[in-house]
Amino acid sequence: MRVADLKTMAEQESAALAVFRARLLVCYSAPCLAAGADAVREALEKEVAGRGLAADVQLVSTGCLGPCSRGPMVTVSQPGQADAVYEKVTPETAVAILDHHASQGPPADGFRMSPENPFLTRQMRVALANCGLIDPERIEDYIARGGYGGLAHALHELDPSEVCFEIKHSGLRGRGGGGYPTGLKWNLVRKAPGAKKYVVANGDEGDPGAYMDRTLMESDPHRVLEGMAIAGYAVGAEQGFIYVRGEYPVAAQRLDKAIKAAERLGLLGSRVLESNFNFRIDIRIGAGAFVCGEETALMASIMGLRGQPVPRPPYPAQKGLWGCPTLINNVETFGNVPDIVSKGSDWYAASGTPKCRGTKVFALCGQVENTGLVEVPMGMTLREIVYDLGGGIPGGRAFKAVQTGGPSGGCIPASHLDTPVDYEGLQQLGSIMGSGGFIVMDDRSCMVDVARFFMEFCLDESCGKCVPCRAGTVQMHRILTRITQGKAGPDDLEKLEALCEMVRDSSLCGLGQAAPNPVLSTLRWFRDEYEAHIHEKRCPAGVCRLTPSEGGER
Amino acid sequence: MPVVTLTINDELVSALDGELLLKVIREQGVKLPTLCHLDGLSERGGCRLCMVEVEGIHRLQSACTTAAREGMVVRTHTDRLVSYRKMILELLFAERNHVCAVCVMNRHCELQDVAAKAGVDHVRYDYLATGLPMDTSHERFGLDQNRCILCGRCQRVCDEVEGAHTWDVMGRGAGSRVITDLNHPWGESRSCTSCGKCVQVCPTGALFNKGVTVSEMEKEPEFLTRILEGREKKQWSR
Numbered sequence: 001m002r003v004a005d006l007k008t009m010a011e012q013e014s015a016a017l018a019v020f021r022a023r024l025l026v027c028y029s030a031p032c033l034a035a036g037a038d039a040v041r042e043a044l045e046k047e048v049a050g051r052g053l054a055a056d057v058q059l060v061s062t063g064c065l066g067p068c069s070r071g072p073m074v075t076v077s078q079p080g081q082a083d084a085v086y087e088k089v090t091p092e093t094a095v096a097i098l099d100h101h102a103s104q105g106p107p108a109d110g111f112r113m114s115p116e117n118p119f120l121t122r123q124m125r126v127a128l129a130n131c132g133l134i135d136p137e138r139i140e141d142y143i144a145r146g147g148y149g150g151l152a153h154a155l156h157e158l159d160p161s162e163v164c165f166e167i168k169h170s171g172l173r174g175r176g177g178g179g180y181p182t183g184l185k186w187n188l189v190r191k192a193p194g195a196k197k198y199v200v201a202n203g204d205e206g207d208p209g210a211y212m213d214r215t216l217m218e219s220d221p222h223r224v225l226e227g228m229a230i231a232g233y234a235v236g237a238e239q240g241f242i243y244v245r246g247e248y249p250v251a252a253q254r255l256d257k258a259i260k261a262a263e264r265l266g267l268l269g270s271r272v273l274e275s276n277f278n279f280r281i282d283i284r285i286g287a288g289a290f291v292c293g294e295e296t297a298l299m300a301s302i303m304g305l306r307g308q309p310v311p312r313p314p315y316p317a318q319k320g321l322w323g324c325p326t327l328i329n330n331v332e333t334f335g336n337v338p339d340i341v342s343k344g345s346d347w348y349a350a351s352g353t354p355k356c357r358g359t360k361v362f363a364l365c366g367q368v369e370n371t372g373l374v375e376v377p378m379g380m381t382l383r384e385i386v387y388d389l390g391g392g393i394p395g396g397r398a399f400k401a402v403q404t405g406g407p408s409g410g411c412i413p414a415s416h417l418d419t420p421v422d423y424e425g426l427q428q429l430g431s432i433m434g435s436g437g438f439i440v441m442d443d444r445s446c447m448v449d450v451a452r453f454f455m456e457f458c459l460d461e462s463c464g465k466c467v468p469c470r471a472g473t474v475q476m477h478r479i480l481t482r483i484t485q486g487k488a489g490p491d492d493l494e495k496l497e498a499l500c501e502m503v504r505d506s507s508l509c510g511l512g513q514a515a516p517n518p519v520l521s522t523l524r525w526f527r528d529e530y531e532a533h534i535h536e537k538r539c540p541a542g543v544c545r546l547t548p549s550e551g552g553e554r
Numbered sequence: 555m556p557v558v559t560l561t562i563n564d565e566l567v568s569a570l571d572g573e574l575l576l577k578v579i580r581e582q583g584v585k586l587p588t589l590c591h592l593d594g595l596s597e598r599g600g601c602r603l604c605m606v607e608v609e610g611i612h613r614l615q616s617a618c619t620t621a622a623r624e625g626m627v628v629r630t631h632t633d634r635l636v637s638y639r640k641m642i643l644e645l646l647f648a649e650r651n652h653v654c655a656v657c658v659m660n661r662h663c664e665l666q667d668v669a670a671k672a673g674v675d676h677v678r679y680d681y682l683a684t685g686l687p688m689d690t691s692h693e694r695f696g697l698d699q700n701r702c703i704l705c706g707r708c709q710r711v712c713d714e715v716e717g718a719h720t721w722d723v724m725g726r727g728a729g730s731r732v733i734t735d736l737n738h739p740w741g742e743s744r745s746c747t748s749c750g751k752c753v754q755v756c757p758t759g760a761l762f763n764k765g766v767t768v769s770e771m772e773k774e775p776e777f778l779t780r781i782l783e784g785r786e787k788k789q790w791s792r
Contacts, residue, residue: 289726306723311599311619464704464723464730465600471645474728475679495678502638505614506602513613 001266002274003152006143013144018079021056022101025075027132029064029218030250031372032071036090040072043091047098057102060141063219065132067119068372075132076101085113085120118388119370124351126359127175127335128375131219136254139261142222148267150338154230155275163234163341164190170345171357172337176202176293176330177405177434179356179423185327188317189235192325197237199228200321200328202298203244203251206290207406208457210437212361213331215373217244217251220335221258225281227334229268230341232279235327240281241302242331246288255283290407290461294509295328297463308463309509330435332361352378356422360433364390366440367397376421383417386440397442400541401525405434407454407461408514410521411447430521432514446543447526448533452480454518462511469512472503476519483530486537486546493530497523560626569622576604576617584630587639587668589757590705591618594778596714598706603639603668606630614638636672643669648679649728650686651700657759658771664757665703686731691741694764695753697732702760704730708752715778720746732760751778 001009017023026032026041041061048057065073070087074097077083086097089111099105113120125131134141142148154163168183189197201224205213217224228240244252259281262268270278284302291297292307299321301307320326336358340348349357356378362385365371369391376385382402386392393399401411410431412419419425423433441450459473479496482488500516500523507513523530532538537546556571562582569578574597579586589601599619606617609627614635617628629635646652646665654660686699709721709732720743724733734740753761755775762771784790 291726311616313621459727462727464725464727465598465706466602467600467642467645467703468602470704470727470730471649474682475645475648478680498641502641505634506605506638506642508599508602508616 003156006148006152006273009140010143010146010149013140017058017144019055020058021078023058023060023077024098024101025060025062025065025077025133027063027065027071027073027075028061029068029215031064031068032073035071035088037072039091040074040089040094043094044098047095051103053098053102057098060135062132062134063136064215064373066123066128066373067113067370069370070113070372073132077133082115084115086111087113119372119374119391122380122384122389123375124359124377125375126339126348127216127223127332127361128220128373129339130223131215131373134220136219136221137257139222139258139265139267142220146342147222147338148226148262148273150341151226151229151233151267152273154233154341155273155277158341160190160234160236161187163230166341166345167234167337168345170340170348171352172333172340172348173356173423174330175332175336175360175435177408177432179433182329182333185317185329186231186234188315189237189325189327192318194325196239196322196324197235198321198324198326199232199235199237199240200295200298200302200316200326201228201240201242201331201334202293202295202328203242203248203331204286204293204298205245205248205331205435206293206461207408207435207437209365209439210363210406210435212363212373212436214245214248214251216331216335216361217242217248218254221251221255222262223338224255224331224334225258225262225268227337228281229272229279230337231327231329231334233272233277235325237327238278238280240279241284241321242281243284243286243292243298243302246286252283252285259283289463290457291463291509291511294511296509298328299326308465309511311508332436353420353422355424360421360436362436362438364438364440366403366438367393367442367445368440369394378422379420381418381420382412385421385438386417390440393440393442397444400441400443400445401447401450403431403439403441403450403518404437405432405517406437407457408432408510408517409434409437410517411441411450411525412521413525430517430524432517444541444543446484446539446541447522447529448480448484448539449541449543451519451522452477452484455480455515458511458515462515466506466508466512468503469507469509469515472499472507472512473515475499476503476516480519483533484539484544484546486533486544488534490534493534558622558624558626560622560624560628562628563630571623572621574618575606575615575620575622575626575628578622579606579617579628579630585671586617586630587672588618589664589668589703590707592707592711592755592775592778594715594782595707595710595755598710601703601705602642605635605638607632607635639672640674643672643674644677644679646703647674647677648681650682650684650702652758656768657701658762658766658768659701659759659773660769662769662772663759682728689734689740690764691739692743692746692748692764693741694748695740695750696762696764697734697740698760698762699731700760701758702732703758704732705757707755707757708732708761711751711755711778715782716747716749716751718745718747718749721752754778 096108316326599616604617605614689697713719
């Protein structure tokens with residue numbers, strides 16, 4: 001395929017779509033399927049066939065649209081009109097929606113999400129731009145929306161150093177959580193000496209409550225592949241690996257289909273888009289270890305070894321897969337790349353904050369009205385995310401804290417809700433941006449119990465290689481359990497803090513170094529809760545069942 | 555290889571560029587404890603006892619995996635490092651059953667020795683009392699999981715020096731166990747050559763010769779450098 005063919009294909013596809021009076025996009029991702037998207041689609045299919053509307057109305061099963069608590073979602077796209085988004089659609093309302101949009105029936109406004117809903121209006125979708133709007137299994141859908149245009153532009157109009165410069169200039173930083181400047185990393189790998197280089201996409205998303213990467217891989221797999229191919233061209237790699245978490249079989253299937261489709265069209269494989277650039281992508285599937293999200297452990301796993309981290313330096317950019325320079329970026333980072341290249345780095349750098357450009361996807365969950373995936377510009381405050389996009393706390397309860405960054409992150413209290421979200425801002429509060437988990441908690445959450453939960457996660461997921469993480473997490477978890485049971489002694493808090501510091505400072509990899517974060521941050525903002533458990537044998541939130549003594553059980 | 559100058563505990567020291575810090579530090583007569591490191595094996599950086607502070611690097615670095623560089627300023631025994639080392643050793647003692655009084659390696663054990671030198675006289679953490687199984691199926695050697703500190707020496711010597719790769723680790727975190735073959739009894743292992751290198755390099759009484767009783771097991775991990783040097787000089791080739 002040549003660049004001209006790509007354009008022709010996009011035009012033909014757009015023309016083919018323009019003939020439909022209405023396109024009904026049924027969200028077919030896991031939350032909507034669980035809520036009954038299957039029945040909705042079936043009812044629509046029957047109705048469309050029954051009324052002989054097949055030539056006027058197109059039914060599409062899409063990936064995730066975002067507002068997951070409101071599923072099943074149906075979006076109606078009509079030429080010349082703004083998209084109408086319907087929530088909590090049942091087979092009956094689906095028919096009413098069809099009536100309205102295809103047969104001039106009365107509006108089904110009762111089920112329509114208000115177009116002014118901040119959940120829709122406040123977002124800025126870059127990585128998620130196509131999610132919920134295209135059929136992830138059709139490469140034509142992606143191409144119709146400008147897909148692979150970034151790759152074509154890079155291959156035919158830019159040389160590798162210019163691509164790296166564009167990425168650097170865009171201000172994009174690693175979306176896996178570390179926030180390392182992406183352009184800098186690409187340049188490191190490009191300049192590293194080596195006949196063979198590799199590109200790896202980290203799709204081993206393991207934080208509890210986080211599903212940004214899964215959604216991206218399931219709903220818009222080609223975007224990730226295009227980002228990787230551009231990276232391959234920029235750093236001089238001919239082989240890419242995409243490491244998909246074992247718990248994401250649908251993502252792996254869709255990526256596999258996408259790779260085959262792209263290879264058939266000459267968008268991957270040998271002589272990509274008739275250039276001299278060759279790029280293959282293979283999928284590697286994880287086997288359920290959280291630590292394999294750590295880059296050195298991930299590489300060990302790709303090479304068929306036990307998934308254990310090794311000390312850095314040497315960094316993967318110098319010595320990675322099979323000793324060759326290797327570029328590792330998160331799936332979401334790659335998801336931003338195609339648009340940066342096709343629309344220009346200035347366009348991307350225009351959003352966000354001076355230090356953190358662009359957007360970030362968050363998985364809003366916990367005690368908020370609107371749970372789901374949101375992509376917002378960097379620098380939006382926590383309050384805007386929780387109250388505007390999230391719609392506030394259900395039942396009029398009080399906001400207590402938001403947990404960001406999963407087991408490596410921390411809890412941020414209500415007094416800091418006006419903090420703008422960026423890497424440094426969250427770090428100053430003792431949390432991290434992380435991959436984008438965003439768990440909102442109300443006054444019914446006990447912060448000691450939350451810390452205990454995350455410590456349990458870390459002790460279970462520790463690989464066991466270094467002593468501080470392997471044995472330290474066990475002891476920290478025991479102390480936290482004692483506190484939540486009301487059995488802790490007065491010296492336990494001191495012991496816990498000392499352990500936290502030691503494990504943070506001396507563990508081998510990021511998992512151990514960050515494992516004490518949930519404890520340290522809750523100690524920082526909610527120390528009184530720890531003290532109430534220990535000294536008064538009382539759980540202020542009423543969560544922990546303390547052994548009855550002076551304070552009694554609540 | 556270019557030569558570099560660095561500062562260790564306020565003293566100027568010369569080293570080869572890229573030489574491992576642990577070697578440079580020990581050459582200066584500074585005693586730095588280690589458990590997973592053994593001359594002749596690849597470095598692992600797992601026990602974290604040889605951690606040092608390097609100026610300008612935020613994290614503590616394990617000296618066994620860090621290369622010496624020009625102008626580095628290294629500290630080996632700050633208050634923080636000394637207290638962390640003690641904590642790590644206590645964590646090891648609490649993790650499994652290290653009861654010296656009934657151990658075959660009493661008085662010859664590296665863990666015991668390192669702990670005594672670090673001044674560990676009590677353990678602040680809960681003893682986990684794991685009660686793990688033993689494997690005495692091998693005709694000459696035995697394995698007591700309860701005394702294993704997961705240093706990985708047995709795996710490395712078996713893989714790198716003997717070339718058999720009988721040993722490996724299964725499970726993860728606190729549930730990690732050293733295993734022979736695919737968790738088959740040692741005595742039934744098809745890959746084990748019964749060379750006994752793993753027993754010699756094991757720092758504790760986890761691997762031992764059968765037939766020894768309390769305090770009788772003595773090991774000689776230095777054999778490793780001897781045979782590796784011999785190999786290099788082709789001492790045994792015909």
